[in-house]
Amino acid sequence: MKYNFTAIEKKWQDIWDEKNAFIAENDYTKKKYYALIEFPYPSGSGLHVGHPRPYTALDIISRKRRMQGYNVLFPMGWDAFGLPTENYAIKHKMHPADVTKQNVARFKSQLISLGLSFDWSREINTTDPEYYKWTQWIFLRLFKKGLAYKKEMSVNWCTHCKVVLANEEVIAGECERCHGEVIHKAKSQWMLKITDYADKLLDDLETVDYIERVKLAERNWIGRSYGAEVDFSTTAGDKLRVFTTRADTLFGATYMVIAPEHPYIEKWRSNLKNYEQITAYREQATKKSDFERTELAKDKTGVKLDGVTAINPVTNKEIPIFVSDYVLITYGTGAIMAVPAHDERDYDFAKAFELPIVEVVAGGDITKEAFTDVDSGIMINSGFLNGLEVSAANEKMAEFLTENGLGEKKVNYKLRDWIFARQRYWGEPVPLVWCGCCGWQPIDESELPLRLPEVTSYEPTDNGESPLAAITDWVSTTCPKCGTPAKRETDTMPQWAGSSWYFLRYCDPHNSDFFAARETLDYWMPVDWYNGGMEHATLHLLYSRFWSKFLYDEGLISCPEPYLKRTAHGMILGEDGEKMSKSEGKAINPDDVVRDYGADTLRLYEMFIGDFEKSAPWSTKSVKGCKRFLERFAELSTMITRDKDGDLERELHLTIKKVTNDIEDMKFNTAIAAMMSLINSIYAKGGIDKESLMLFITILCPFAPHICEEMWENLGGKGLCSLTSWPQYNEEKTKVDEVEIAIQINGKVKSAVTVPSDCDEATAFGIIERSGRLTAFTEGKTIVKKIYIPNRIFNIVVK
RNA sequence: GCACCUGUGGCGGAACUGGCAGACGCGCUAGAUUCAGGUUCUAGUCGGGGUAACUCGGUGCAGGUUCAAUUCCUGUCAGGUGCACCA
Numbered sequence: 001m002k003y004n005f006t007a008i009e010k011k012w013q014d015i016w017d018e019k020n021a022f023i024a025e026n027d028y029t030k031k032k033y034y035a036l037i038e039f040p041y042p043s044g045s046g047l048h049v050g051h052p053r054p055y056t057a058l059d060i061i062s063r064k065r066r067m068q069g070y071n072v073l074f075p076m077g078w079d080a081f082g083l084p085t086e087n088y089a090i091k092h093k094m095h096p097a098d099v100t101k102q103n104v105a106r107f108k109s110q111l112i113s114l115g116l117s118f119d120w121s122r123e124i125n126t127t128d129p130e131y132y133k134w135t136q137w138i139f140l141r142l143f144k145k146g147l148a149y150k151k152e153m154s155v156n157w158c159t160h161c162k163v164v165l166a167n168e169e170v171i172a173g174e175c176e177r178c179h180g181e182v183i184h185k186a187k188s189q190w191m192l193k194i195t196d197y198a199d200k201l202l203d204d205l206e207t208v209d210y211i212e213r214v215k216l217a218e219r220n221w222i223g224r225s226y227g228a229e230v231d232f233s234t235t236a237g238d239k240l241r242v243f244t245t246r247a248d249t250l251f252g253a254t255y256m257v258i259a260p261e262h263p264y265i266e267k268w269r270s271n272l273k274n275y276e277q278i279t280a281y282r283e284q285a286t287k288k289s290d291f292e293r294t295e296l297a298k299d300k301t302g303v304k305l306d307g308v309t310a311i312n313p314v315t316n317k318e319i320p321i322f323v324s325d326y327v328l329i330t331y332g333t334g335a336i337m338a339v340p341a342h343d344e345r346d347y348d349f350a351k352a353f354e355l356p357i358v359e360v361v362a363g364g365d366i367t368k369e370a371f372t373d374v375d376s377g378i379m380i381n382s383g384f385l386n387g388l389e390v391s392a393a394n395e396k397m398a399e400f401l402t403e404n405g406l407g408e409k410k411v412n413y414k415l416r417d418w419i420f421a422r423q424r425y426w427g428e429p430v431p432l433v434w435c436g437c438c439g440w441q442p443i444d445e446s447e448l449p450l451r452l453p454e455v456t457s458y459e460p461t462d463n464g465e466s467p468l469a470a471i472t473d474w475v476s477t478t479c480p481k482c483g484t485p486a487k488r489e490t491d492t493m494p495q496w497a498g499s500s501w502y503f504l505r506y507c508d509p510h511n512s513d514f515f516a517a518r519e520t521l522d523y524w525m526p527v528d529w530y531n532g533g534m535e536h537a538t539l540h541l542l543y544s545r546f547w548s549k550f551l552y553d554e555g556l557i558s559c560p561e562p563y564l565k566r567t568a569h570g571m572i573l574g575e576d577g578e579k580m581s582k583s584e585g586k587a588i589n590p591d592d593v594v595r596d597y598g599a600d601t602l603r604l605y606e607m608f609i610g611d612f613e614k615s616a617p618w619s620t621k622s623v624k625g626c627k628r629f630l631e632r633f634a635e636l637s638t639m640i641t642r643d644k645d646g647d648l649e650r651e652l653h654l655t656i657k658k659v660t661n662d663i664e665d666m667k668f669n670t671a672i673a674a675m676m677s678l679i680n681s682i683y684a685k686g687g688i689d690k691e692s693l694m695l696f697i698t699i700l701c702p703f704a705p706h707i708c709e710e711m712w713e714n715l716g717g718k719g720l721c722s723l724t725s726w727p728q729y730n731e732e733k734t735k736v737d738e739v740e741i742a743i744q745i746n747g748k749v750k751s752a753v754t755v756p757s758d759c760d761e762a763t764a765f766g767i768i769e770r771s772g773r774l775t776a777f778t779e780g781k782t783i784v785k786k787i788y789i790p791n792r793i794f795n796i797v798v799k
Numbered sequence: 800g801c802a803c804c805u806g807u808g809g810c811g812g813a814a815c816u817g818g819c820a821g822a823c824g825c826g827c828u829a830g831a832u833u834c835a836g837g838u839u840c841u842a843g844u845c846g847g848g849g850u851a852a853c854u855c856g857g858u859g860c861a862g863g864u865u866c867a868a869u870u871c872c873u874g875u876c877a878g879g880u881g882c883a884c885c886a
Contacts, residue, residue: 331885345884414885610812625824673823742819747867749819787866793818797866
């Protein structure tokens with residue numbers, strides 16, 4: 001068979017489409033399998049070679065599951081709201097919806113050309129009003145439960161995009177997208193109380209099968225820490241409350257620090273002799289961008305409060321209070337007790353300001369550095385804690401504080417609430433109305449979807465308002481509660497909104513009465529296998545788990561966790577091992593690869609490139625190796641022999657076994673290597689019998705489906721190869737009669753010998769002795785020990 | 800700074816639960832086919848020594864455990880990713 005990939009691939013893509021080969025039926029009698037990849041943002045630049053890697057991987061899983069008899073849901077859609085589309089629209093004077101339409105069409109044709117077995121009848125688009133109707137509906141549900149609230153706060157403002165960013169979108173003081181400078185700005189924002197779900201999000205990680213590094217990233221991001229809150233009396237006559245995880249070191253607290261934004265600065269205004277100096281410092285601190293604050297992290301700055309001091313509740317000593325930006329208003333109580341002997345930051349600060357350093361945990365050398373080890377220290381200079389280990393002291397101090405009304409145990413999280421607003425046009429409108437007398441009111445559900453108004457200008461504004469704010473006839477409305485004139489919220493939702501529930505919509509994408517019918521959700525959910533990028537572990541993955549848990553608590557879905565299994569793929573780098581950048585013209589266009597080598601070759605290569613979880617550099621030369629393999633494979637149809645060959649049959653069954661198992665472990669590269677070895681053996685033998693070849697075609701089919709369909713048809717296979725049964729390997733047929741094992745002397749390989757497979761130690765040793773290969777090594781020595789690993793090794797220890 | 804991950808031929812990468820390191824592919828070398836180039840086929844390809852059978856060394860580095868270590872442990876160096884003063 002001549003390998004005309006262009007014709008073959010088009011032919012089979014059309015046939016799959018005509019025959020609805022990959023449509024997922026809601027047939028509840030069948031066992032289901034839901035495979036999911038992260039739906040892409042349809043950018044203007046089209047598909048990147050990075051996209052096919054995870055798509056092909058789960059396509060292989062989906063195709064194998066279908067062949068194993070599962071009812072498979074493998075859907076695709078578009079996460080299409082977002083800044084680049086809006087910016088492109090502004091630049092080219094188009095409507096973002098039209099830009100989206102264009103980009104989606106291009107992406108879709110590219111994906112189809114890769115032979116991915118998506119169920120296109122379930123295609124969704126987050127910018128479709130029929131879709132975002134339900135995004136808004138879920139938001140209203142959150143609002144009505146008190147999980148959405150508006151808060152005046154210091155936000156991350158990208159000076160370039162002119163938009164507020166979530167903490168997760170700020171990377172080292174720069175905007176994640178445009179790398180513009182990010183500064184702090186006060187703004188009233190919609191927030192979602194994801195922190196209410198911190199414990200569930202953390203604890204339920206135990207119930208799911210995610211790769212460890214994803215779990216780790218989420219755990220660190222949520223950052224739960226157990227400690228205590230302690231009240232310190234002040235000379236202003238009130239109490240200053242701090243959070244600490246080291247209550248055991250309370251005897252060593254020699255000063256206190258409050259964040260520059262701490263409200264007590266205003267409260268103590270009349271007591272503070274240096275109020276001016278303090279507010280000047282506060283000004284300076286808030287003006288700093290995150291980047292500057294990070295840069296200056298090593299050099300501690302601050303101002304001592306003149307006029308208010310505190311009392312250490314266990315030593316009863318008077319200690320000074322400082323204001324310093326190394327204490328964050330957003331964590332704990334915004335104030336700390338400083339124990340310089342046992343905290344690095346406090347140590348640095350104490351050194352800079354020449355404050356006393358009192359050792360309360362013995363074991364380090366506090367003249368050199370803070371001793372922070374919690375596993376080996378013993379308490380000293382600590383009254384009733386002396387002699388205890390740190391953990392016991394911590395526990396005892398917490399009890400002491402509680403009993404004496406000085407404080408209590410407390411859990412804190414790094415996780416912050418989710419800023420759920422953007423000052424942009426191309427996003428879901430927030431379906432709330434501000435009424436002067438009734439406050440924020442949800443619009444009636446019957447008015448959903450609240451559509452984006454058709455306008456001609458989407459330019460962002462310098463004042464931080466959304467472009468929607470300028471559209472007065474859209475903004476002006478009436479209060480749903482009292483009917484008086486009111487104004488709509490003009491911020492839109494962040495890009496993460498639509499993707500927080502999209503996997504639910506796939507279950508029932510055309511439902512106009514509900515986000516998805518319960519029976520479809522109960523059948524298809526949860527997702528059995530979800531693959532996506534590592535970069536989403538603390539963003540999309542956490543957000544979507546949060547929304548799922550909320551919908552579960554609302555009784556709207558039946559699974560508390562949306563994804564049973566989560567894996568992550570590595571990036572595809574440029575040939576130079578660096579990130580493939582479009583700007584430098586180094587990017588490989590998948591269309592070119594499909595045109596020059598074919599989709600099957602591209603699929604195979606992306607799976608063969610290396611460990612799926614690790615990043616790997618692209619190599620056009622290596623692509624040829626995969627092409628060669630497929631050409632040799634196509635040639636097999638002219639090499640059919642009449643009789644079966646025993647060796648080949650055994651290797652075939654071993655290959656079926658390896659491919660079957662490797663797919664489950666995402667070890668696609670070794671599965672392909674095994675099939676390459678098999679083809680080498682077939683060529684060495686000069687041919688293969690037809691029955692064996694048909695099995696070979698079947699196991700290659702998930703990887704290179706077009707060529708397999710073509711050969712399957714040419715050789716008279718029944719129906720579609722893609723829908724035939726996955727072959728069972730025969731364990732008996734994988735066995736060999738004899739096996740070569742290595743002979744080791746004192747652990748070093750010296751020789752080899754052929755023995756019957758699975759034979760016992762005595763038999764093996766007998767054969768080795770008789771072979772005469774031992775005498776040179778054992779002469780004049782005694783055998784101390786024999787170690788025999790059947791079918792592998794015989795190690796003889798001599799002296 | 801802290802946490803996590805990764806270090807194996809010229810290159811991408813294999814190696815089950817500790818059991819013959821370098822599968823498979825690329826590249827390279829030689830030969831065959833071809834007017835020639837390309838393609839294809841055959842053989843070889845970790846390093847040192849030997850015509851060869853063979854032999855010694857070898858998985859970032861230094862130790863350790865073991866009959867046996869790429870795999871486990873300790874230390875160390877290098878690269879990558881994440882978090883970034885989280886008390």
